[in-house]
Amino acid sequence: MQFRLEKRREPSKAMLYATPVVAVLLTMVVGAIIFSLIGFDGIGAVREIFFTPLTNAYKWQDLGVKAAPLIIIGVGLSIAYRANVWNIGAEGQYVMGGLAATWIALLTYGMSGWWILPLMVVAGIAGGALYASIPALLRTRLNVNEILTSLMLTYVSVQLIYYLVRAPWKDPMGMGFPQTRRFSADALLPNIFPGTIVHAGVPIAIVVALVAWFVMSRSVFGYQMKVVGAAPHAARYGGFSENKTIWLALLVSGALAGLAGALEVSGPFQRMVPGFPTNYGFTAIIVAFLGRLNPLGVIFGGIVIAITFVGGEVAQTSIGLSNAATGVFQAMMLFFLLAGDILVRYRIRRVVPQTAEARS
Amino acid sequence: MTLNRRTMLKAGAAAAAAIPLFGSKAFAQEEPLKVGFVLIGTVNDNGWNFGHSEGAKYMKAELGDAVAEPTIVENVPEGPDCERVLRELAQSGHKLIFATSFGYGDYVIKVAQQFPDVRFEHATGYQRSENVGTYNARFYEGRAVCGTVAGHLSQTGKAGYIGSFPIPEVVMGVNAFVLAARKVNPDFTITPVYISTWNDPAREADAARAMIDQGIDIVAQHTDGPAALQVVEERGAVGGFGQGADMSAFAPNAQLTSIIDNWGPHYVLAAQAVIDGTWESKDVWPGLKEGEVEIGPYGPKVPEDVIAAAEAVKNGQIDGSMHIFTGPINDHTGTERVAAGVTLTDAELLSMDWYVEGVIPPA
Numbered sequence: 055m056q057f058r059l060e061k062r063r064e065p066s067k068a069m070l071y072a073t074p075v076v077a078v079l080l081t082m083v084v085g086a087i088i089f090s091l092i093g094f095d096g097i098g099a100v101r102e103i104f105f106t107p108l109t110n111a112y113k114w115q116d117l118g119v120k121a122a123p124l125i126i127i128g129v130g131l132s133i134a135y136r137a138n139v140w141n142i143g144a145e146g147q148y149v150m151g152g153l154a155a156t157w158i159a160l161l162t163y164g165m166s167g168w169w170i171l172p173l174m175v176v177a178g179i180a181g182g183a184l185y186a187s188i189p190a191l192l193r194t195r196l197n198v199n200e201i202l203t204s205l206m207l208t209y210v211s212v213q214l215i216y217y218l219v220r221a222p223w224k225d226p227m228g229m230g231f232p233q234t235r236r237f238s239a240d241a242l243l244p245n246i247f248p249g250t251i252v253h254a255g256v257p258i259a260i261v262v263a264l265v266a267w268f269v270m271s272r273s274v275f276g277y278q279m280k281v282v283g284a285a286p287h288a289a290r291y292g293g294f295s296e297n298k299t300i301w302l303a304l305l306v307s308g309a310l311a312g313l314a315g316a317l318e319v320s321g322p323f324q325r326m327v328p329g330f331p332t333n334y335g336f337t338a339i340i341v342a343f344l345g346r347l348n349p350l351g352v353i354f355g356g357i358v359i360a361i362t363f364v365g366g367e368v369a370q371t372s373i374g375l376s377n378a379a380t381g382v383f384q385a386m387m388l389f390f391l392l393a394g395d396i397l398v399r400y401r402i403r404r405v406v407p408q409t410a411e412a413r414s
Numbered sequence: 415m416t417l418n419r420r421t422m423l424k425a426g427a428a429a430a431a432a433i434p435l436f437g438s439k440a441f442a443q444e445e446p447l448k449v450g451f452v453l454i455g456t457v458n459d460n461g462w463n464f465g466h467s468e469g470a471k472y473m474k475a476e477l478g479d480a481v482a483e484p485t486i487v488e489n490v491p492e493g494p495d496c497e498r499v500l501r502e503l504a505q506s507g508h509k510l511i512f513a514t515s516f517g518y519g520d521y522v523i524k525v526a527q528q529f530p531d532v533r534f535e536h537a538t539g540y541q542r543s544e545n546v547g548t549y550n551a552r553f554y555e556g557r558a559v560c561g562t563v564a565g566h567l568s569q570t571g572k573a574g575y576i577g578s579f580p581i582p583e584v585v586m587g588v589n590a591f592v593l594a595a596r597k598v599n600p601d602f603t604i605t606p607v608y609i610s611t612w613n614d615p616a617r618e619a620d621a622a623r624a625m626i627d628q629g630i631d632i633v634a635q636h637t638d639g640p641a642a643l644q645v646v647e648e649r650g651a652v653g654g655f656g657q658g659a660d661m662s663a664f665a666p667n668a669q670l671t672s673i674i675d676n677w678g679p680h681y682v683l684a685a686q687a688v689i690d691g692t693w694e695s696k697d698v699w700p701g702l703k704e705g706e707v708e709i710g711p712y713g714p715k716v717p718e719d720v721i722a723a724a725e726a727v728k729n730g731q732i733d734g735s736m737h738i739f740t741g742p743i744n745d746h747t748g749t750e751r752v753a754a755g756v757t758l759t760d761a762e763l764l765s766m767d768w769y770v771e772g773v774i775p776p777a
Contacts, residue, residue, distance in 0.1 A: 110505075116498050120498075216610050220580075229765060230585065230767045231516070231517070232579050236520075322493075329492045330493070332493060364498065367487065367498065367502055370485075370487045371450065371485050371502055371506055374485070376456075377456070377487075377489040
């Protein structure tokens with residue numbers, strides 16, 4: 055017996071939006087079963103990972119702080135992916151944004167002024183966008199696949215951090231530890247509620263998602279992105295330049311990744327350290343898909359992934375579940391999401407072996 | 415564990431009232447002490463993190479019902495993520511928390527300010543406060559023993575040293591190793607390579623391969639796992655040394671000996687002090703003499719006379735007749751840094767940022 059995937063003419067809108075929710079639910083159910091089968095408290099694991107973080111005000115702060123960069127980067131990626139431009143190197147653009155902001159912070163070290171932080175943010179955005187322009191240039195001029203170039207440039211950016219924090223930017227007071235100075239007060243991202251750890255990056259993430267949603271659904275730019283992605287031939291016929299779209303997609307996603315980098319380095323990190331690349335750029339890919347490549351959905355995706363991170367630590371401290379379990383849960387979620395997507399867009403048809411006559 | 419969950423639920427309910435309250439002191443007296451451990455890698459790395467988890471087990475075994483089953487959180491990166499884990503432990507009723515990697519320092523201090531009734535101890539750190547102490551072990555004493563073995567056995571007279579970051583802790587290990595080796599072979603050199611992480615088996619192995627390709631036949635390390643030793647075993651180079659734990663299971667021939675971290679006794683003392691209410695912030699730095707650093711069994715490639723020489727160095731450090739950082743010591747450019755008969759102080763060791771003669775510094 056053979057099966058074949060057949061494209062559905064009109065994928066159900068409701069199903070399209072239900073898949074992420076179903077994927078999360080399936081992850082919980084299957085996760086609980088698998089962990090029970092291998093001798094852990096499976097239900098306890100699911101409870102600690104997915105629900106405990108929601109029951110505690112301190113954890114909400116953690117969720118916000120962890121979700122903010124994922125949402126900002128995820129929004130940018132969702133725009134690029136809509137246009138069928140596969141920027142896989144958001145991690146590198148995030149790093150370059152962080153480095154550009156660090157550069158400003160070190161240049162202005164010891165100075166004060168309201169303009170320092172905004173300048174760092176602008177530098178971060180520019181750094182991310184500039185770094186994303188390399189794959190854009192290679193793709194539009196030489197037709198080099200942007201997946202490879204953007205991914206490989208990530209590793210270059212990480213080496214650049216290592217170099218900078220070891221030599222030119224090394225903290226003179228750091229006991230030889232490779233890290234920059236701690237930024238001066240005016241280069242630090244303020245907390246929006248005193249006494250919490252919720253920094254200004256959290257509301258910025260929400261604003262970014264709302265603006266992106268408005269632009270994608272109400273502007274010519276958004277329309278162009280979607281048309282070029284969905285129907286390149288029609289787009290060309292309609293006068294939309296494919297190269298221009300590639301440039302825009304990479305610049306926007308790079309700029310947002312750079313923004314996230316600037317906010318992270320001036321907020322939670324407060325200095326540049328070798329541990330600055332924490333895979334936000336890669337995790338944001340899951341976030342973008344979990345959010346249906348819709349900027350509002352990305353908020354949901356970012357929060358769900360943040361829950362698994364924070365909950366993973368809760369599960370480690372409370373029921374001794376290994377750290378690797380968090381990875382298993384995240385991976386299962388992406389798997390169910392992608393599998394669900396296939397079933398929404400295609401139906402499974404049994405292939406009946408046909409005879410030669412029947413074919414002619 | 416139920417207690418913990420109850421605490422969390424209590425916290426959830428209190429969250430509605432805006433200020434979460436955690437385990438009141440009156441109850442904490444009757445409950446066993448909850449001790450948390452924050453690790454940079456996994457307990458099955460068979461090295462640094464394994465050493466700490468063994469220490470945690472030892473503490474539980476020694477103190478019995480006075481302490482709860484220790485909580486170990488693995489794979490915690492040196493960055494804002496560790497801040498969250500530290501807070502999570504403090505919120506869930508842990509009154510003594512060991513942060514076991516250098517890069518946690520800033521965050522330990524920060525979280526400790528928010529939880530004045532929780533005691534924190536930061537391994538290999540240098541920042542202390544009212545409720546933050548630091549503890550470390552004199553690994554350099556063990557490195558002097560390893561260096562002695564290397565000086566005798568190396569055929570090329572060249573060792574490599576896989577380090578994480580060029581912090582004083584690591585630099586002093588490189589220096590102690592080569593000082594000891596040069597007492598045996600005055601032409602001995604060592605090449606440190608920094609891989610910017612404490613635990614990445616692939617990078618540790620790559621570094622070991624590159625070293626062996628360059629004629630290095632002894633690979634020492636200050637990173638957490640046995641990956642480099644496995645490469646040495648496979649390539650048939652002279653050998654290497656277990657770091658943090660006996661790694662002979664991974665490299666039965668290549669492991670010449672090992673430095674075993676024995677954190678257990680310190681964990682017992684610290685936990686007992688918290689239970690008795692006598693804990694105070696201080697810096698402790700025991701070594702071979704106190705048994706916090708141990709030298710593991712010698713491998714099959716180490717002949718009797720070399721074992722005797724190594725044991726002499728070990729015993730000299732235990733009875734205090736010898737200190738590896740006693741002058742004359744030149745730096746790597748040949749300038750004298752420590753005069754004959756003078757020994758570097760602990761403060762000088764803990765801020766060491768220069769290499770001794772025989773080190774080929776990384777560019």
